[in-house]
Amino acid sequence: MRDDQRNDEEILKLVTEIVSAYVSKNPVAAEDLPNVIKSVHATLGGFQGAEGVVLARPPAVPVKKSVTPDYIVCLEDGRKLKMLKRYLRAQYGLTPEAYRAKWNLPADYPMTAPNYAARRSEFAKQSGLGKSGGAAARKSVKRSEQ
Known part of the structure; x- marks a missing residue:
């Protein structure tokens, strides 16, 4: 598996965890959920995008x-x-x-x-x-x- 595929999987996993935690503590309308997911994904994806910074992993x-x-x-x-x-x-x-x-x-x-x-x-x-x-x-x- 290539590093960029592995990073994409890690980002999706992080998005899932962050959105789950957010939704469990904050009221979110069903129609707003896709926007929350997109926003979190864009934010995490932006960290590794232009500069090529990769999230550190153990x-x-x-x-x-x-x-x-x-x-x-x-x-x-x-x-x-x-x-x-x-x-x-x-x-x-x-x-x-x-x-x-x-x-x-x-x-x-x-x-x-x-x-x-x-x-x-x-x-x-x-x-x-x-x-x-x-x-x-x-x-x-x-x-x-x-």
């Missing part, structure tokens, strides 16, 4: 609970992921830096689940990746000598 989960050993929870929608970077780019068009800035996260906030990163690191070390003349290179040299 993260899907508390930041402290967003990083677990096996997954990272996306603060945008609450989805549990092993790798967050690609998901953020595809779903929200956000870079890791923009995501961290949006949610006031530290620069070292992980984009990969810790256990997943450790498994990938161990696999890379066993494969000899990242070393010139490493295990993988020695194996290919031994095969070519035979």
Whole structure:
């Protein structure tokens, strides 16, 4: 779902709550109700219109609970992921830096689940990746000598 659709839904929800609260405390004629709804909707819609200001919303989960050993929870929608970077780019068009800035996260906030990163690191070390003349290179040299 796009951000503008999500904002429209949030605005409609707010309009419903505001109008309900107003009508419950104030006498409103049935023929005036559509005007009240339009007025509230126009007011809320005006906040995000020209300047592009988006209503702030809380993260899907508390930041402290967003990083677990096996997954990272996306603060945008609450989805549990092993790798967050690609998901953020595809779903929200956000870079890791923009995501961290949006949610006031530290620069070292992980984009990969810790256990997943450790498994990938161990696999890379066993494969000899990242070393010139490493295990993988020695194996290919031994095969070519035979």
